[in-house]
Amino acid sequence: xxxxxxxxxxxxxxxxxxxxxxxxxxxxxxxxxxxxxxxxxxxxxxxxxxxxxxxxxxxxxxxxxxxxxxxxxxxxxxxxxxxxxxxxxxxxxxxxxxxxxxxxxxxxxxxxxxxxxxxxxxxxxxxxxxxxxxxxxxxxxxxxxxxxxxxxxxxxxxxxxxxxxxxxxxxxxxxxxxxxxxxxxxxxxxxxxxxxxxxxxxxxxxxxxxxxxxxxxxxxxxxxxxxxxxxxxxxxxxxxxxxxxxxxxxxxxxxxxxxxxxxxxxxxxxxxxxxxxxxxxxxxxxxxxxxxxxxxxxxxxxxxxxxxxxxxxxxxxxxxxxxxxxxxxxxxxxxxxxxxxxxxxxxxxxxxxxxxxxxxxxxxxxxxxxxxxxxxxxxxxxxxxxxxxxxxxxxxxxxxxxxxxxxxxxxxxxxxxxxxxxxxxxxxxxxxxxxxxxxxxxxxxxxxxxxxxxxxxxxxxxxxxxxxxxxxxxxxxx
Numbered sequence: 001x002x003x004x005x006x007x008x009x010x011x012x013x014x015x016x017x018x019x020x021x022x023x024x025x026x027x028x029x030x031x032x033x034x035x036x037x038x039x040x041x042x043x044x045x046x047x048x049x050x051x052x053x054x055x056x057x058x059x060x061x062x063x064x065x066x067x068x069x070x071x072x073x074x075x076x077x078x079x080x081x082x083x084x085x086x087x088x089x090x091x092x093x094x095x096x097x098x099x100x101x102x103x104x105x106x107x108x109x110x111x112x113x114x115x116x117x118x119x120x121x122x123x124x125x126x127x128x129x130x131x132x133x134x135x136x137x138x139x140x141x142x143x144x145x146x147x148x149x150x151x152x153x154x155x156x157x158x159x160x161x162x163x164x165x166x167x168x169x170x171x172x173x174x175x176x177x178x179x180x181x182x183x184x185x186x187x188x189x190x191x192x193x194x195x196x197x198x199x200x201x202x203x204x205x206x207x208x209x210x211x212x213x214x215x216x217x218x219x220x221x222x223x224x225x226x227x228x229x230x231x232x233x234x235x236x237x238x239x240x241x242x243x244x245x246x247x248x249x250x251x252x253x254x255x256x257x258x259x260x261x262x263x264x265x266x267x268x269x270x271x272x273x274x275x276x277x278x279x280x281x282x283x284x285x286x287x288x289x290x291x292x293x294x295x296x297x298x299x300x301x302x303x304x305x306x307x308x309x310x311x312x313x314x315x316x317x318x319x320x321x322x323x324x325x326x327x328x329x330x331x332x333x334x335x336x337x338x339x340x341x342x343x344x345x346x347x348x349x350x351x352x353x354x355x356x357x358x359x360x361x362x363x364x365x366x367x368x369x370x371x372x373x374x375x376x377x378x379x380x381x382x383x384x385x386x387x388x389x390x391x392x393x394x395x396x397x398x399x400x401x402x403x404x405x406x407x408x409x410x411x412x413x414x415x416x417x418x419x420x421x422x423x424x425x426x427x428x429x430x431x432x433x434x435x436x437x438x439x440x441x442x443x444x445x446x447x448x449x450x451x452x453x454x455x456x457x458x459x460x461x462x463x464x465x466x467x468x469x470x471x472x473x474x475x476x477x478x
Contacts, residue, residue, distance in 0.1 A: 054419045057411050058133065062402050063214055065466060067128050076125040076290055076357060117141040118172030121220065122285045127360045129216045130367065138220055145174055145222035145280040146425045153236040160261035161198050162269070164232070164241075166280065176226070177203055177372055178269045179277040180262075183431045186377050197262070198372030201429045203279040206346060206371030208420040208429075209438075212413070214402055215338055217368045221281045223426030228253045229274045244268075277426055284367070291358040292367070298327070298336070299388045300352045311387060318391035326362040334396050334463055335366045337389055341399065344385040345413075345441050346374030378433035381441055386448055393452035396465045400449060407442050414439045 057063065072078050115123070117140040124131055131138050148168035156163040156175065164176040180197045200223070207221040226232065233245050233255070245255040246268070253274035256263050269276060284292070298321045302309045311317040327333045343351050350373040354366045389395070406413040414435035421429040452461045 051419070051423075054416060057212070057416055060405065060411070062398065062405060063133060065398065067126075070126055074127040074360075076285065076359060077123055079123055116170040116172060117144050118170070118282060121282060122290075125285070125290075125357070127364045129365065130219065131216055133214070133216070141172075141220050141282055142222045144168065144170065144172060145220065145282060146224050148172065150226075150231045151235065153232050153241070154238040155241050155257050155259075159259055162257040162259050162263050163198075164257075173283040174280040175283065176224075177279045177281075178226075180269070183428070186379065197376075198370075199375060200277060200279040200372070201426070202346065202348075202372050202374040202376070203281060204424055204426070204429050205417070205421060205434075206342075206348075206368070206374055207281075208417060208424075209346060210342060210368055212406070212416050212420060213338075213342060214398070215342065215365075215368070217365050218371065219282045219284055219367075219369070221279050223424045223429065224278055224280050225275055225426065226278055227274055228255065228271045228276055279372075292355045293358050294353050294355050295366075296353055297351050298324075299340070301349060303352070311391070312384070315391065318388070322392070330363050331396075331465075332362060332366070333392065334394060334399075334465075337392065337395050338399055339366060339368060340386065340388040341395075341403070341445055342368060343374070344382070344389075344445060345438050346371070347377055347380075347382055347385070347437070347441075348374035349382055349385060375430060375434050378431075378437040381437070381444065383444070386445065389445070390448050390452070393449075393456055393461050395449055395462055397462050398465050400462055403442060403446060403449075407439075407446060412439060413442050 068074075113120075117137050120137045121131060121141050124135060124137065148170060150166050151169050152167040153176075154165050156165050161180075162178065164178075165173060166176050167173050177198055177200045179200050181199065183201060203221050204223050207218045210216065210218040228245075233242065233253070236242055240258050241255070244257050244263075245253065246265075248254045248268070248270050250270075252270045252272060254268040254270040256265060256268040284290070299311050300309060302312075314320075321327050322333065327336070339351065339354065343349075348371060350370070355369060356362075356364050356366055405411050406416065417430070417438060418428075418435055421427055449461065
């Protein structure tokens with residue numbers, strides 16, 4: 001990702017659009033970022049150097065492994081025969097925007113290359129990955145999330161906290177999570193995981209972490225500075241949302257929306273005076289075109305103040321999981337181990353469900369959605385997140401090798417993350433203690449795996465998925 005000079009972001013410090021040159025000083029103060037005051041040429045040099053080192057990581061042989069040959073059954077869409085990609089085709093989506101609708105409607109005369117980036121992202125999804133490693137479309141899509149004109153806004157129903165669905169001029173859609181706390185605020189120690197804030201910067205950082213780990217199971221996410229008046233209040237047709245706007249005693253524009261937990265005047269989201277940060281996560285294909293199946297995470301927490309989940313009290317819980325479909329065959333159990341590592345590195349305890357695309361059955365990757373409760377505490381490592389790994393003692397060889405690579409000084413995870421995150425419009429996304437915490441946690445993951453290998457033997461712990469075909473686990477191997 002990001003290796004194409006045509007489609008990669010401009011170097012850090014380079015104005016990407018008018019909004020970046022007008023970024024208010026309070027945003028720098030909120031992030032506590034001294035680099036904001038560095039001369040532009042110094043920052044740009046840092047950005048170029050960062051991109052070179054990150055590009056070297058993606059050129060490593062571990063990031064060059066190939067997929068099996070794709071058939072029509074392995075791609076989510078067959079562009080030529082299965083679907084006519086028309087943004088107005090899905091009746092349950094709100095495509096109603098101002099402007100010439102036909103200007104963006106793909107027709108039989110157009111090639112896939114002429115589709116907007118969000119549609120090309122959808123077309124590229126296959127059985128093994130949400131997007132390919134070096135697909136320039138992803139960088140183009142990240143730019144669109146940051147710069148495309150917003151044409152409509154509505155609240156997303158459900159959930160404990162306010163989220164907005166934003167539609168762009170090119171008919172793409174994204175989920176907007178507004179900034180709720182500053183970069184240096186930690187989750188209070190007495191907060192339960194299910195009452196924690198969802199952090200916009202955690203969503204951004206999770207996308208970059210997922211890509212650096214080479215899982216590529218998080219939809220693209222970009223940060224954006226939004227004008228609450230012009231880009232939300234003035235264009236929304238959602239009356240319930242519109243009614244919650246007010247002017248605070250400090251003369252800032254605020255709103256709180258409707259949701260089941262943090263939607264009240266006391267938890268209002270306020271701009272300075274009307275600009276607010278947020279994350280924008282690209283939508284997956286509409287469910288009318290590509291159904292997804294929701295799975296309960298076997299290591300789901302109890303979501304109760306006093307009760308514990310079965311896995312917390314039964315040390316042999318994994319043996320039970322291994323006998324239960326779809327974990328008794330294929331790659332699913334190993335994918336759960338990947339997700340466990342991913343969540344532990346960012347301190348996310350809120351993984352209650354995951355999703356897969358129905359078309360691919362059980363032989364496919366799992367999608368890492370809703371990562372906003374990661375990166376809450378840098379001073380604490382929640383080792384209970386690692387229980388699936390320590391109970392099951394299974395990991396993909398590719399994952400194990402990449403984790404070892406990212407523990408080396410040359411490709412240190414914190415450094416790779418810092419360099420990748422520099423490219424986001426809202427950089428810096430994470431403060432240094434969060435980056436350092438990832439290195440510390442990575443060492444703990446490798447220690448757990450080393451203990452497993454010492455106890456059970458390398459071949460019983462590490463599943464070889466680097467021999468051309470995806471790794472499969474049999475009861476004998478486990």
